[in-house]
Amino acid sequence: MKHTRIFLYLSTFFIGISASIAQAIMIRELLTLFRGNELSIGIIMVLWFAGIAAGAAVSKKTTLHQSYIAYIILLHPVMLLLSIVMLYCIPLVYTTYGSFYSLEAELVIALLCLFPQCFVVGYIFPLLVSTVSALKIRYPGSIVFFLESSGACMGGIIFTFLFIQKFNPISTALILFIAASFIAFTHLQQRIKRVAIVTAIVLAAFIIVHSDALEKKLLTLSFAANHPGTLIEYRRTPYQMMFVAELDNTIALYGNSNLYAQFPDDYSVRPIIHALISTGSLLKNSNILISGDTAFLQYVFAYAGASIDYVTVDPVMWNMLQQQFHILYPDFSTEKIIVHYDDTRNYMKFAQKEYNAIIILPPPPDSILHNRLYTTEFFNDCKKHLSANGVCIIQIEGFANIMNTSLRRYVASVVNSFRQVFPSSLISSGDTIYCIGFNDNQKINVSNYLSEYINTFSKNPVAKTIQKFVPGFKPQEFQMYFQPSQLEYLDNQLKSENIINSDSLPKGYFEYLANSLQQSGSFAQDVISNPLYMIIILILTICLSFLYFKSRGSQHILFGIIIFITGFISMAAMLIAFIAYQNVYGVLYYKIALCNALFMSGLAIGSATTFMQKDFFLTRIILLVVALLMLFYFTISHNAILFYVSITLIAATTGSFIPLLLKKLPDDIQLLASTINASDHIGALCGALVTPFVLLPVFGMYSLWILLITGIILAYFRKMIC
C-alpha cells in the first residue's frame, strides 16, 4: 500500500515536471520553425489545451491496472522525443524556401507534434485521481493537483537553470525518459519488464552522448533545404535560436528563423546615415543611441567621432556580429561603442543619459514584443532622453506604389504616433519609410530641407570620413526617399486614418499582422480581421463541449461551467499580464520560466488550501477580483512586484477551484476529474483564442475589466455548490 502510494505520488510529480518541460521545449522549437509571433504562440497554446482537454474528456471510468500509469509516464517523454525529431525533419520534407509556413501549415504541424503528448497528460489526470482515491486517501483530487502543479513548478525551474544551458532538446527528452524509467522500474516487478527498462535506459544514454552530432546533422540539412547559404553555426540563447550562415562572402544572421542581419552591407543603412547627417549633426563628441540588428552604423558613427551606446538584448547576437565584423573590417575600433545588454524599452525607461540622436531600427511589429518599439509611449521615452536639438530616427516598412487597407492603417498608426510625440518631423516615403523627429519645434519644408542638406554637405566635417567608408555617398541620393508624388500619396492616405499605436491598444501590430496574412494568402486573415469569427468559434466550442458533457448530469455541467470560467479567466489574465509586462520590461521570454514557476506555485498553493475542511468560496472570488485589480494597476503603475503577486494570486485562486470541486463528488471522482480537467483546458483554450484576437484588439488592457466582471459572475454559483 505504502509502496503503491509512493509510486503514484512520484508518477504525479513526474508528469507535472515532464509536461512543463515538454511545453517549454515545444514552444521554443516550434517558434524556431514558425515565424515566432503571438499567432504562432496562440496556435501552440490552443492545441496544447485542446490536447489535454480531449485526453481528460475521454478518461472516464476505467478499471485499468496501476501498471498502466507506469506505461503512460514512460510514454510521455517518448512522445516528446518523437515530436522533437519530427520538428527537425518537417523542414526536410515540407520545404518553404524563403517563405514562412502559412498559418494553416503551422496549425497542422503543431497539431501533429503537440496533440498526442498533450492527450497523454490530460488522460492521466483523472486516472491518477481515481487510483489515489482507491487507496482511501482523503482529498485525492487536492493531492494529485498539488503534486502535479508542484512538479510543473519544479520542471520550469530545472529547465531554466539546467536543461536549457546544458542539454539539447533530444537529450532533455531522453533524460526525462530515464527518470520515468526509474519510477516505472520501482513499480514493475516482472523480470522481463525490468530488463527491458534497463536496456532502454542504456540505449537512451547512448543516444544522449551522440545527440549533439545528431541534432547538428538534422539542423544543417533542414537549414540548407529552406535557406540560401551554408549554415556555419547555430546556438540556443536564452532568447532565441540563432543561425549564422555564409552566403557569397556575406554573413546572414537568423533569430528564430527570422532574418535579422546581413553584412557586410553598407548600402542598406545609407538612408539612416543620410537622415542623421541631414539634421546637421556634427557627430564629433555627440552621444548617439542605436538599437537594431546592425553593426555598420555603430562603427561608422564611432569612427566619425561620436560616442555610441548600442542596446541589444542578446549578448550572443552582438558577439556573433562583432566577431564577423572584425574579420571584414579590421580597421574599425570598438573603443567608442558601449554595448548595453538590455531590452531597448527597458533601457529607455531607466537610463539617465541624454542623447543628440536616438536611432531605433527594430524588426517590424510582427509581434507585440516588437510593436512596443513603435508606440506613443516608447516615442515619449525616446523624447525624454533627447538633448534640446536632438533627433530621433526610426524606420518602418512602407509601400511600393499603393497601400491596401491594413498596410495603410499600420503605417498611419505608427506615423501618427510618431508625429504626436514629434510634431516637428520629416517623413519619407517608399518601401521603407524613414521618420526623423526633431526635439525642437522647427517647421520643416521637405524641398528646402533637402536643398540645404545638399548644399551644406561638403561643409560638414564628417562628410569626408563618411565618404571614405561608404562608397559613392552623395547627399543627392537622399532625394530618392522623398519623391513628391509618393509623399503626396502618403499624406492623402494618412489623412483618412486617425489611429494611434499604443501599448494599451497595439493597433500597429494587428494591422501589420493582417497585412502579412494577406500576403501569405491565408484564410486566417479574415478570421483575425473580424472578431466576429472568433466569437463564433468560441460559441461553437462551448456548445460542442456542453453536448459532450450533458450526459454526465447536471452537477457535472455546473462544475464544468465554473471551471470553464476559471480556466478562461486565468488564461486571458495571464496573456494580458505577459503583454503588459513585456511592454514595460521587455523580453518576457527570458523570464517566462519564472512566470510559469510562479503560476504553477500559485496552483500548488491554491490546491494546498483545499486540504482544509471549509471551502472559502467567496473569499477565493474576492481574492481573484483583487488580483485582477492589482494586475490592472500594474498596467498603469508598472510596479513589477504587483505583476508577480497578481499572477501568483490569480493562479492560486483560479487553480484552487479544481481540487475544491473534486471534493464534492467522492464517489464519482474519476468522471468528475475528467469533466473538470477537460473544462479547465477548454476554458483556457477559449481564453487563448479570444484574448489575442478579440479582447486585446478591441479593448486593449481594459479587457481586464471584462475578466473582472466574469470573475464576479462566479459568485452566482456560490449557493449552488455550497
Place this chain on the structure above:
Amino acid sequence: MLVTGSLFPLFPGSIFASNYRQAMHWKKIDAQTVECNLCPNQCILQSGNKGVCKARQCIDGRLYSLVYGRIAAYHIDPIEKKPLYHFLPGNEALSVATAGCNFSCKFCQNWQLSQSHPEELESRYITPEQLVNQAKQNKTPVIAFTYNEPSVQYEYIYDTVQIAKKYNIACVIISNGYLNKNASQLLYPLLNAIKIDFKAYSQKFYSEICGGNLSPVLANIELAKKNNVWLELVNLVIPTLNDSPDDIKAMARFIKTHCGSTTPLHFTRFYPIYKLKNIPPTPVSTLEHARQIALAEGLKYVYIGNVPGHTANHTYCHNCGKPVIERSGFYTTTHIRKSGKCPYCNTAIPGIWNL
C-alpha cells in the same frame, strides 16, 4: 489554361458589360465560352469567369477588360526608377497601373496591385485623352505603364499610345514580356521603349516562382528588338534561386546573340518581400560577379541596380570607358552630348536621348 471558376464572379450579367471595354485578342468557343489569346496562359473562360490575370472576364460569351482606364496607382517617377537608363535620362514619367497580372511572382514588389482583383482596389477612371492631357500638364515627356503587368490593360495602352503620339509624348511599358506573338506584334511597334523583366534563364524558375514559362518571354525580347523599340532588360537576382553563374552566362549570351551587345542589362538587388521574406538581400558581391560574367560575355552596358551609390549605376562609354551619365539614387548628372555621343571620344552611345 482552362479556368473553371472565379473567386469573385461579381459581374456575371450583361447589365454590367456596358461598364467595361470589350477586349482585344480573344475568340469565341461557344455561346458562353471564350478563349483569351492575349497571353500564353490562353485562358478558356465561361461566362462569369475571369482569367488568371484577374483583369479580363467573360460576360455573356464576350471577353471584356475590367481595368480599362481604371487606374489604381498614379505617380510621377524619375525614368531611372523603371529602370530605363538609356531613355531620356533625368526626365520624369507619368506612371500608371491597374490591378492584375498574368504571373504570380513570389517576390512581387507590387503584389498589392498585381495580385488583386480590380474591384478590390480603389481606382479612378481616366480616359486615354485625359491621361495624355495630364502628362502634358505635368510636363512629363513619358507615360509609363508600370508596377503591375501592363499587358493586362492592353486595350487602354493601345488607345493611349496613339493619342500620345500626336502630342509627342513617349509611351513605355515595364513588362514581364509574357504576351502572345499576335498581341506583341501589334503593340510593340507603337511604343517608344520597353523594359522587360528577364526573371531568369531557367524554365524551372519561371514555372515554380513566377507561374509562367520562359520561352514566350525569350520570343518577346527578340521581337521587341526586331521592332526597333528601345529595349532594356532587368534581372532581379535572388540568392540561390536564379544566381547561378551558368544561367547568368546563358542569359548574357542570349541577349548578345538576339538583341545585340549594346542592349542594357540591369542586375538588380533583391530585398525580402511578399512571399520571399526570409531570404537575405542579394549580396552586392553576387551582383558584381553577375555583372562581370555578362561583361565577359560581351555585353557593353551592364548595370547594378537597387544599390544606390554603386559605381555600376553609372553609364560608361563602351569605347573609352569614361562615365557619360553618373547616377546617385535617381539623381543623374549627364555628360552625354545632345546628339547622344560620348563627350570624350565622340562614340555614339546607344539609346533614346531626345524625342
